[in-house]
Amino acid sequence: MGNVIAIAQKELKGYFASPIAYVVIGFFALMFGYFYYALLVFFQQQSMQAGGFGGPEALDVNQQLIRPVFLNASVIVLFVLPMVTMRTYAEEKRSGTIELLLTAPLTDVQIILGKFFGAMALYAAMLAVTVVHVAVLFLFGNPEWRPVVTGYLGLLLMGGCFVATGLLISSLTKNQIVAGMVTFAVFLMLWVINWVASFQGPTAQAVLNYLSVTEHLDDFTRGILDTKHLVYYLSFITFGLYLTVRAVDTERWKG
Amino acid sequence: MIEVQHLTKQYGAFTAVEDVSFTVERGEILGFLGPNGAGKTTTMRMVTGYMPPSRGRAIVAGYDIFEQPIEAKKRIGYLPETPPLYPDMTVRDYLTFVAKIRGVPRAERRSRVDTMMARTHVADMAGRHCGKLSKGYRQRVGLAQALLHDPDVLVLDEPTAGLDPKQIIETRQLIRELAGNHSVILSTHILPEVSQTCQRVVIINHGHVVAVDTPANLTARLRGSETIYVLVDGGGADVASALTAVPGVTSVAVTGTDAGALACEVASHTGHDVRRDLAAAIVGAGWGLLEMRPMRMSLEDIFLHLTTEDSAEQPQIPEEHAVHG
Ligand SMILES: Nc1ncnc2c1ncn2[C@@H]1O[C@H](COP(=O)(O)OP(=O)(O)OP(=O)(O)O)[C@@H](O)[C@H]1O
Ligand SMILES: [Mg+2]
Numbered sequence: 001m002g003n004v005i006a007i008a009q010k011e012l013k014g015y016f017a018s019p020i021a022y023v024v025i026g027f028f029a030l031m032f033g034y035f036y037y038a039l040l041v042f043f044q045q046q047s048m049q050a051g052g053f054g055g056p057e058a059l060d061v062n063q064q065l066i067r068p069v070f071l072n073a074s075v076i077v078l079f080v081l082p083m084v085t086m087r088t089y090a091e092e093k094r095s096g097t098i099e100l101l102l103t104a105p106l107t108d109v110q111i112i113l114g115k116f117f118g119a120m121a122l123y124a125a126m127l128a129v130t131v132v133h134v135a136v137l138f139l140f141g142n143p144e145w146r147p148v149v150t151g152y153l154g155l156l157l158m159g160g161c162f163v164a165t166g167l168l169i170s171s172l173t174k175n176q177i178v179a180g181m182v183t184f185a186v187f188l189m190l191w192v193i194n195w196v197a198s199f200q201g202p203t204a205q206a207v208l209n210y211l212s213v214t215e216h217l218d219d220f221t222r223g224i225l226d227t228k229h230l231v232y233y234l235s236f237i238t239f240g241l242y243l244t245v246r247a248v249d250t251e252r253w254k255g
Numbered sequence: 256m257i258e259v260q261h262l263t264k265q266y267g268a269f270t271a272v273e274d275v276s277f278t279v280e281r282g283e284i285l286g287f288l289g290p291n292g293a294g295k296t297t298t299m300r301m302v303t304g305y306m307p308p309s310r311g312r313a314i315v316a317g318y319d320i321f322e323q324p325i326e327a328k329k330r331i332g333y334l335p336e337t338p339p340l341y342p343d344m345t346v347r348d349y350l351t352f353v354a355k356i357r358g359v360p361r362a363e364r365r366s367r368v369d370t371m372m373a374r375t376h377v378a379d380m381a382g383r384h385c386g387k388l389s390k391g392y393r394q395r396v397g398l399a400q401a402l403l404h405d406p407d408v409l410v411l412d413e414p415t416a417g418l419d420p421k422q423i424i425e426t427r428q429l430i431r432e433l434a435g436n437h438s439v440i441l442s443t444h445i446l447p448e449v450s451q452t453c454q455r456v457v458i459i460n461h462g463h464v465v466a467v468d469t470p471a472n473l474t475a476r477l478r479g480s481e482t483i484y485v486l487v488d489g490g491g492a493d494v495a496s497a498l499t500a501v502p503g504v505t506s507v508a509v510t511g512t513d514a515g516a517l518a519c520e521v522a523s524h525t526g527h528d529v530r531r532d533l534a535a536a537i538v539g540a541g542w543g544l545l546e547m548r549p550m551r552m553s554l555e556d557i558f559l560h561l562t563t564e565d566s567a568e569q570p571q572i573p574e575e576h577a578v579h580g
Contacts (some may be wrong), residue, residue: 010341015344051396063347079470100339100400103303104356254266 003106007114008121011088015122020087024080029129031079033104035072036133039065061143062223066134068223070151073130074214075161077123078187084122085166086180088115089210089248093174103228108248112167113131120156128153147223157233162187162214164240171247190214256281256438257302259410261311264297264462270296274311279408279438279455284430286453286470289441294462295442296336299410303333315472316407324502329358334414336399342386346377346396349385350403357404367403370500374429375399375421390417398426402433409433411441415448427452481523482550483530488516488543495519501536504528516545 015021043065092098101111137143163184170179194212197205209215213236216229257279264272273478276571279285287295301308304320304327313320318327341349350368359367372378380388385396394417402407415423416428429520430452443449449456450470456468459475466473488496494517498507507518523529530547537544 003356006352013348014341014343049279094336095339095342096335099300099305099333099335099337100353101356103305103331103333103360104337104353105325106356107325136283189326211495237395 003110003155004114007101007106007111009078010115011122012121013119014056015084016112018107020083021122021125021250022084025126025129028076028080028126032069032073032130032133033074036069036130039068039072059143061137065176066137066143066148066151067221068143069133070155071217073127073155074158074217075163077155078191079184080126081119081123081159081162082166082180082183082187083118085163085170085177086183087170088119088167089170090176090179094176108245112244112248115167116163116241119167123159123163124156126229127152127159135219144223147221150223150225153225154217154229157220157230157237160211161164161233161236161237161240162236164244165190167243168240168247171244171251187213198208256283256317257285257309257440258314259298259302260313262301262313263310264294264307266286270462272301272459275462275464276311277457277464277467279409279436279440282434282436283455283574284439284441284453285551286449286456287440287459288443288444288446288449288456289442289459293459294457297462299333299412299440299442300335300457303304303331303410304328305333305335305447329404330407332401332404332409334397334401334409334411335570336412336416337402337438338389338393340385342384346372346385346386346388347381347413350395350399350545353400361402364443371399371402374402384574391419391422392420395422395426407437409437409441411439413443414441415443423448424512430565438522472580476520483521483523483533484535484546484548484550485519485521485544485579486513486516486546487519487537488545490517490537490540490542493540495536497536497540498533501529501532503529503532516543520550553559 015024043061046064089098089252092101134148137183164166166179166183167184169186170176173179173182190211190213192212194205197208200208208233218233219226220230259275259277262272262275263270274335275294275298277285287298289295290477300306302313302320304314304324307321313334316330317326318330341352344352347368348373351364353365354367362398369378372381375398377392377395379552380392380396388396388536394414398411398414409430411430415426418426427448428442434440441452453470455467456473465579485498490497495507495509498504498519498521501525501553504521505524506522508522509517509520510520521529522535534544
């Protein structure tokens, strides 16, 4: 466990020592802020129209504002996380520091978990920036807190899937640009895979919907904590990390 | 301490290292000598558990590096060919991180890091980012990194590469000091380094071990032919041909003059002591025999001899001086 923490700390420090952390957090905050503002303005307008007697309170802040904000955030995550994960392995391989990790008394699982939690910590820091926006809503309105909490949990879990996938792809190449591009393409696939669902038969539709990483986020943003989704996300993450362990081992045999 | 048995590494169809075996005792320094691409780094990577061998095994401090990697790795300090530094970390942060993952107890980390920075002379760079170090400092931090956890076994891939002459001497000194209770494998292309620091040498070429011995024994064993140095006075140009005529002599090279006397290197077949006949020939011709002594081959010669493609039985005498008989 100590080793996992040591690696995670090293990863996190690495993000903040290079411009990556600032670029990623800055970009995320900017995009999030923009969507937030746009949705807020839209929400205001709508509540004015719907208002009449009840005033702005007539519309549900959670449903009409917070939920779309979370769903939009998931799209931004899709763009930023490849930048976080692309260097995790690729850079260590290119610079030769992988030789330090693989000859230290560490197991592959410790190294991979360390990198996973390091990336997750940066991602959590990214999400933490948005807490300010959401807190403002609590100051001026009275939304329910439950969908907000489950929404964040959902975003974290969904990001976990992306990070696990990104780690796997990064472990397969020395080139971080390649890793970044492929990761982005795969994320995009995982996001849009159910767009064709409506043209398929019922079985295929169900399968495609089940596979889509973002599809499972929806219930979280509604405040529903369904084990079905938890199981999906957690098994996705576990499977991704397991494949990474296998990939690192295979790379080691290749030399 | 280190037992390497029949290690073989194949990259696809290419065999980089084949059937390499050697042992290193406690307190011994083993030199790993070979030209570029010989397979030194590949062998070291297998010994340190960076990659598994295609065949064979390596046992470090009693643990098979492949079967019990964690136990074995705890006892190894490894300086790879490229020092594995994180450019964004300061030297101190980096060494502290390595101490953590190498299992140095929390309470000792700081003092171990300080001690090693002092021993490898990087203390003045403690706050500098690793990415901004010069090549030599990078190498030193790499060495400090390998020593942090006081390992039983040290594997150093070209430890003096990129150092200045003063540092080379200090590093060799440091390695010799460490050898007291550690076992060391170091690779190098620099021959004097081997004779100065190592008790034993493994010479490797094209992935095969060509010789394992002490530097002194190698020199003796490799005298496939013996060379005798003679200093002859008063003979002039006739000396070379007269000496060539002595039975058993294969070639005579005139290497220079010393105060009017002629210095020659006389090569002969092994086991055929020509000294008596040489002396008789010189004295018989009425010349003065000022000096006669056997010459030992330098390790440099051995190295070239062992690793050139047509490693013939006899060492080659430089053509321009040779008079063949
Ligand atoms: N990852 C790899 N894939 C394929 N071939 C490799 C790989 N690494 C090394 N080789 C080949 O294996 C051979 C031995 O390489 P190695 O790096 O062990 O040599 P070396 O003795 O360390 O040389 P140098 O003195 O230049 O460091 C070389 O021919 C090299 O090209
Ligand atoms: Mg090498």
